[in-house]
Structures are given as C-alpha cells and as structure tokens.
Amino acid sequence: MISIAGVELETFERGHGAPILYLHGGAGIAVDVPFIDLLARERRIIAPSHPGFGKSSLPDWLDSVDDIAHIYLELMDRLGLTRTDVVGLSIGGWIAADLATKVPERLERLVLIGPVGVKTGPPDRLDVPDVFAMSQDKLDQLRFHDPAKNALDLASMPEEELHILARNRETVALLTWEPYMHDPKLKHRLHRVNVPTLFLRGASDGIICAEYLERYAALIPQARTETIAEAGHLPQVEQPSATAVKVLRFLQAARAAEASGARS
Amino acid sequence: MKAWHFSENAYPYLPPAEEYESIRVSLPNRIYDPKKGAALYDRYIDEWLVAEDEGVEIMLNEHHQTATCVDPAAPLVLAALARLTKTARLLILGNPVANRRQPVRVAEEMAMVDVLSKGRLECGFVRGVPYEVLPANSNPVRMNERQWEAIDLIVRAWTSHDGPVSHEGQFFHHRNINIWPRPYQQPHPPIWVSTTTPGGAGRVGARGYVQATFLTGYRGTPAIYESYRKGWREAGRGHDVPVNRLAYAALVYAGESEAEAR
Numbered sequence: 001m002i003s004i005a006g007v008e009l010e011t012f013e014r015g016h017g018a019p020i021l022y023l024h025g026g027a028g029i030a031v032d033v034p035f036i037d038l039l040a041r042e043r044r045i046i047a048p049s050h051p052g053f054g055k056s057s058l059p060d061w062l063d064s065v066d067d068i069a070h071i072y073l074e075l076m077d078r079l080g081l082t083r084t085d086v087v088g089l090s091i092g093g094w095i096a097a098d099l100a101t102k103v104p105e106r107l108e109r110l111v112l113i114g115p116v117g118v119k120t121g122p123p124d125r126l127d128v129p130d131v132f133a134m135s136q137d138k139l140d141q142l143r144f145h146d147p148a149k150n151a152l153d154l155a156s157m158p159e160e161e162l163h164i165l166a167r168n169r170e171t172v173a174l175l176t177w178e179p180y181m182h183d184p185k186l187k188h189r190l191h192r193v194n195v196p197t198l199f200l201r202g203a204s205d206g207i208i209c210a211e212y213l214e215r216y217a218a219l220i221p222q223a224r225t226e227t228i229a230e231a232g233h234l235p236q237v238e239q240p241s242a243t244a245v246k247v248l249r250f251l252q253a254a255r256a257a258e259a260s261g262a263r264s
Numbered sequence: 265m266k267a268w269h270f271s272e273n274a275y276p277y278l279p280p281a282e283e284y285e286s287i288r289v290s291l292p293n294r295i296y297d298p299k300k301g302a303a304l305y306d307r308y309i310d311e312w313l314v315a316e317d318e319g320v321e322i323m324l325n326e327h328h329q330t331a332t333c334v335d336p337a338a339p340l341v342l343a344a345l346a347r348l349t350k351t352a353r354l355l356i357l358g359n360p361v362a363n364r365r366q367p368v369r370v371a372e373e374m375a376m377v378d379v380l381s382k383g384r385l386e387c388g389f390v391r392g393v394p395y396e397v398l399p400a401n402s403n404p405v406r407m408n409e410r411q412w413e414a415i416d417l418i419v420r421a422w423t424s425h426d427g428p429v430s431h432e433g434q435f436f437h438h439r440n441i442n443i444w445p446r447p448y449q450q451p452h453p454p455i456w457v458s459t460t461t462p463g464g465a466g467r468v469g470a471r472g473y474v475q476a477t478f479l480t481g482y483r484g485t486p487a488i489y490e491s492y493r494k495g496w497r498e499a500g501r502g503h504d505v506p507v508n509r510l511a512y513a514a515l516v517y518a519g520e521s522e523a524e525a526r
Contacts, residue, residue, distance in 0.1 A: 060409075060434070133289075133398055174405035 002048075004074045006059040010049040011075070015040030018108075019084045020251070021076070022047040023092030025114070025234070026176075028054050028168040035236040038244035043085075043251075048075060050095065052171030054164060063174055065091070065117070065183060069098040076106060085251050087111040089236065090207075091172060094183075097220075100197075101189040110197040111247050112216075114208045114233050116181040118190070120215035127212055128181040132173060142206030143233035150237065190219040197223040198250045202231030202238065265507065268323040268355055269315030273308050273335040275301065288330040288395050301334060305341075312345060316352040323355040325390075328399035336399075339373040346381035354381055357456055357476055358388025361414035362407040363400035368438050370414070371421035375447045383448035388456035388476065389415050391464075410435045412467065415457070417441075422452040456511065460484070462491035469495025469505070478513035485512065 002009045012031045020043050022029075022036070029049055030036075039045050050068050052058035062068070072095065076084065085108045088096025093115025100110050121127045131139055140147040154162065199217040201208050210227070217223040226246060231238040277300055278284075284291055312322045322345060326338035335341055338356050345354055354377070359370050378385040391411050397404045413433050420429065421441050428442040447453055456474040459465050468475045469492035477488050493505045519525030 063406075132404075170405055174403065177403040177405070178401055 001055075002075065002078060004071050004078070006057075007051045007062065007071055008057040009051070009071065009075065010055040012045075012047040012049075014045045014047070015043055017043045019044045019046055019079075019081055021072070021081060021084050021086045021096075023072075023086065023088035023095050024050065024053070025090030025092050026168065026172040027234070028164060033237075033240070035240035035244055038240060039087075039248065042248055046079060046081070046084075048072070050092070050171070052174065053168050058171060058174075065094050065098050065175055068095050068175075069102060072099055073103060076103075082106065083108050085109050085111070087113070087247060088115060089113040090233065091116055091176065093117065094181075094186075097190065097193070098183070098186060100193040100195070101186070104192050104194050107193075107195045109195055109251050110193065110220075111200065111250060112197065113200045113235060113243070113247075114202065114205055114213075115199070115216065116176070116208070117183060118187040118216050118219065119179070119182040119184065120187065120212065120219075126180065128207060130180070131207065132177075145202060145204035145230050145232045145238050150234075187219050191221065193220045195222065196250075196253075198246070199223055199225040200235065200243070200246060201225070201227060202233060202235040203227045203229050204231060205233045205235075207233045266321050266353070268321045268353075269312060270323040270325070270513065271308050271311060272325065272327075272333040273304070273341075275304065275331040275334045278331055287332055288327075289398055291329075291331055295331070296334070304334070309341070309344065309348065312352075313348060316349050321353040321355060321386075322349065323357055325357050326360065327393075328396060330395075339377060342377045342385075343380060346377050346384070349381070349384075352384065353386050354384050355386040355456065356388050357458060358390040360392040360396060360400070361389050361418070362411040363392050363396055363402040364414070367414035367417045367436055368421050368441055368443065371418040372443050374418070374453065375422060375443055375445050378448040378453050379445045381448075383453075385447075385449070385453040386456060386474075387453045388458065388474075389418075390458045406435075408464070415455070419452060419455070422447050459488065462487045465489070465491040466495035466498075468492060469497075469501075469509075470499040472496065472499070472501055472509070474509055474511055476511040476513070479515075 002011050014031060014036055020039060022045050029047055031047060036045060049056040051062050051071060083106055086096045086099065093112040094117030096110060096112060097115060097117050100107055116128055119127050129142060140151045144150040197220045199213050201213045213225050217225045228235040228239050228242050235243045275296060278295060315322055324335060324338050324341055326335050327333035328336045342354055342356050361367055361370055364370055374385060374387050391407055413435050417431050417436055421443050424441065425446060428440045431438045431441060454474060456476050457468045458476040459468065460477055460480055465475055465488045475492045477485060480488060489510055496505050497503060517525040
C-alpha cells in the first residue's frame with residue numbers, strides 16, 4: 001500500500017524494463033492474467049487499483065477522475081516515473097487521457113483501450129449506452145464478443161471477490177454518473193497531449209462504438225485508431241495476445257526510433 | 265396514536281402486464297390518458313377529504329416516472345390539500361432530498377405549505393428507492409450523506425430568522441439563505457425520516473425526529489426501533505421514547521373472511 005493524500009493505494013508491479021503505468025477499467029484489476037503476463041515479459045508494469053477499487057481506499061472527498069489523476073501525479077513522483085508509457089482501459093483510459101493533459105511532458109506514449117471520458121455526440125443521444133440502466137445479460141452482450149464464454153459466474157465467486165466487485169461498481173457510479181461517462185472540459189484540453197497515442201477498441205464493443213473512438217482520437221494531434229477482431233469492450237480478456245502485441249509494438253516503436261536516432 | 269390515510273395515486277388503466285417490461289421508469293407515458301388522470305386526481309383528493317371527515321390524518325408520497333404513483337411533485341398536491349382541508353395533519357413522506365438539487369427550495373416549499381395550512385404540516389424526508397435515481401439522474405453513491413446534509417440545511421433554513429446565513433458543505437452550497445415565508449409552526453414543522461434498516465435509525469433517534477418504517481415486519485422492526493431508542497438515549501433525550509416518535513405503515517388486506525383476505 002502506498003499512502004497518498006489519504007488514499008491507501010494498492011499497487012501491483014510485474015516485470016522489468018521501461019515502465020508502463022497501467023490504469024485498469026471499471027471491472028478493477030486482475031494482475032495474474034495472460035494480458036499482464038505478456039506485457040510484463042518485456043516491460044515493467046505498474047498497476048494501481050484506483051481509489052475505491054480493489055483494496056484501495058476511498059476517502060470522502062474523492063469523487064472524480066480528476067481527483068484520481070492528481071493521485072497518480074504523486075504516484076509517478078514517488079516511483080520516480082519521470083517519463084513513462086501509459087496504458088488505460090475504459091475508465092482507466094479516461095484517467096490516462098486526463099493525466100496526459102496535465103503532464104504531457106512526463107509521457108512517452110499513450111495507449112487508450114475502449115476509453116470513455118469525452119462527449120462528442122449531440123445532446124439528445126448518449127455517447128455511451130447507460131450501463132446502469134440495463135440487466136447484467138444485456139451489459140454482457142454489449143461488452144463481450146462472446147458473452148456465453150465470458151459472463152461472470154457470480155454464484156461460484158468467493159465472498160471477498162464479490163465484495164470487491166460490488167465496491168468497484170459502486171465507485172464506477174460515483175465517478176461516472178453525472179456528467180455521464182465524461183468530463184465536458186476534457187475534450188478542450190486534449191490538444192495538450194503531444195505524444196503518439198494509440199486508440200484501440202474491440203470490433204464487437206457495444207459500449208464504445210467506432211465513431212466514438214474516431215471522434216475521441218481526432219482530439220489528440222498524434223493519435224491513430226486500431227481495431228481488435230473478435231473482441232468486445234475488454235479485448236485484453238477476449239484477445240490478450242492480439243491486444244498485447246498491438247500495445248507492445250506501438251510502444252516499442254518509440255524506443256526503436258529513439259535507439260536508431262541515438263546511433264545516427 | 266394517530267392513523268393516516270395514505271394513497272399512492274396509482275394509474276390503473278394499463279395494458280396487460282405481459283405487454284410491457286416494467287411498470288416503472290421505462291413505461292411509455294403514451295399509455296397515460298390525461299383525461300383519465302384528471303379524474304383520478306379528483307378521486308384521490310376526494311378520498312383524502314373523506315379521510316379528514318372521518319378523523320383520519322392525511323399522508324402522501326412521491327415517486328417519479330411510474331404508473332404506481334402519479335404524484336411526482338407531492339408538494340403541489342400538498343398545497344391543494346392545505347386549502348381543501350381544515351383540520352387534518354398533512355404528512356408528506358416524503359421529500360426525496362438526496363435527489364433534489366436545492367434543499368433550500370424544499371425548505372421554501374414546505375414552509376409555504378405550513379403557512380397555507382396554518383401549521384398542519386408534518387414534513388417527512390426519504391432517501392428514495394433505488395429506481396428513483398434514474399428519473400432524478402441522481403448519483404446513487406453517498407445518498408445517505410447527501411440526505412443528512414440536506415435535512416440539516418433545511419432545518420437551518422427554517423430556523424434562521426435574522427437575515428442571510430450561508431452553507432458551504434460537501435454536497436450543497438448556498439451563500440444567501442433567508443427564506444420567505446418561514447414556517448407557521450415553531451421552531452419548525454414536525455420532521456419524519458424513513459428508514460428500513462437499524463443503521464439509519466440511530467441518527468434519527470439522536471435528533472428526535474419521527475422514525476417511519478415499513479415492510480420490515482415482526483422480525484425487522486424491533487431492531488430498527490431499538491436502534492432509534494439507543495440513538496435517542498445517547499443524545500441525552502431521556503430514557504423513555506414517546507410512542508408518537510415511532511411510525512409504521514402496515515399492509516392490511518381486507519376480505520369477507522380471514523381466508524379470503526389471506
């Protein structure tokens with residue numbers, strides 16, 4: 001646990017090498033999974049549980065993505081991450097994008113996988129379907145390419161995991177309820193993000209549509225988008241290898257370019 | 265002990281149940297016929313007037329975007345009843361203050377009804393059932409904290425009489441609180457707070473407000489009342505809790521015989 005501004009932050013580390021600050025999505029973090037293993041083979045992964053997720057505490061005053069981004073500014077200082085790659089998924093993508101507007105000079109490259117955080121569509125239509133107003137079945141249909149294979153079996157889940165799952169959901173509601181899944185200011189600040197940025201989404205993602213991703217990416221000068229086949233909102237779960245390959249290739253490209261630059 | 269006539273102002277003219285997904289929140293309002301609705305308001309208000317004639321007090325509540333309770337603005341009906349009735353106590357149970365953005369506005373509405381009814385208001389506050397958060401777009405997290413900050417702010421608005429006071433809290437901000445009218449009853453109308461768990465009741469007891477509960481039955485209710493009494497005693501209000509501090513809405517089924525009612 002790392003103590004920052006009243007938050008006891010559960011932080012995982014895996015692997016060695018150049019750092020990746022890994023910001024998990026709304027379902028919380030599981031570190032001993034294929035996707036993290038694949039990343040950790042080549043890189044040092046630093047993965048905090050956001051305040052209110054996993055075993056990280058949630059102080060009364062904390063209620064926004066902006067608050068969490070400020071906690072992570074301090075975390076980066078404490079861990080000596082003067083420059084780091086950042087990978088954020090879903091709500092973690094929102095935190096990553098927010099963080100990038102605050103300290104673009106501290107980032108090498110940025111990867112946003114199925115990120116929320118901006119609103120680019122019209123007022124009379126939700127950019128992101130209302131995940132709080134649908135059944136678990138419907139939600140699973142939207143977020144998985146193959147719902148039958150990936151749906152959680154709550155009945156067989158240990159008590160402690162169920163508690164964490166419920167708490168994670170509560171914190172997602174706290175952070176994203178209104179404005180729903182976005183900060184109206186963020187899209188006017190993304191011009192500050194002056195690092196190469198990769199936007200990824202699963203081709204079957206029913207939460208983040210292709211149009212949303214394109215419009216989000218258009219707000220960051222050096223951004224491009226890619227799609228992962230046969231995956232929904234959690235491509236790291238449904239296609240861990242394909243997702244890890246895309247992420248690592250994008251991040252290593254910077255290092256390769258830097259290395260060749262140093263040689264010449 | 266007092267008895268209260270409670271009506272949810274339901275809209276009963278619905279298609280067969282299998283034709284819609286839910287009676288609440290998502291049921292299209294094209295099903296609602298305003299002419300039938302107007303006749304229903306007449307009927308429900310008439311029923312409350314009959315209750316008054318029979319010496320029973322009046323209670324109303326509010327829900328939103330539902331056919332089960334077409335009274336999304338209970339203070340409006342309360343204002344009508346304040347003029348139509350003469351003697352009955354008027355209980356609103358209650359104001360969903362965790363879902364209202366301006367507690368001071370709620371304080372104004374309630375003070376106005378208290379004056380209109382010449383001091384017959386019984387002012388309830390409720391946290392609201394889960395499906396109320398969507399109609400209000402209200403964050404479901406920290407509702408309890410929000411509710412209590414709102415209640416305390418409303419009481420302060422009711423009881424501050426020497427020009428503007430301010431409130432800068434966790435959830436609500438008002439730089440200039442100086443409501444007109446102020447309540448008819450002094451220092452303020454009786455306050456009711458509903459809860460269905462022992463956790464919430466201690467705090468209600470500490471403040472001495474009326475504890476309302478329902479659907480908790482023989483098993484759950486004693487624990488809630490005991491928690492209330494504990495809060496009452498720890499706040500130094502004395503050992504005995506007056507029975508009029510504890511309210512219960514019992515479900516009663518009527519029939520020609522006990523078997524039929526069951």
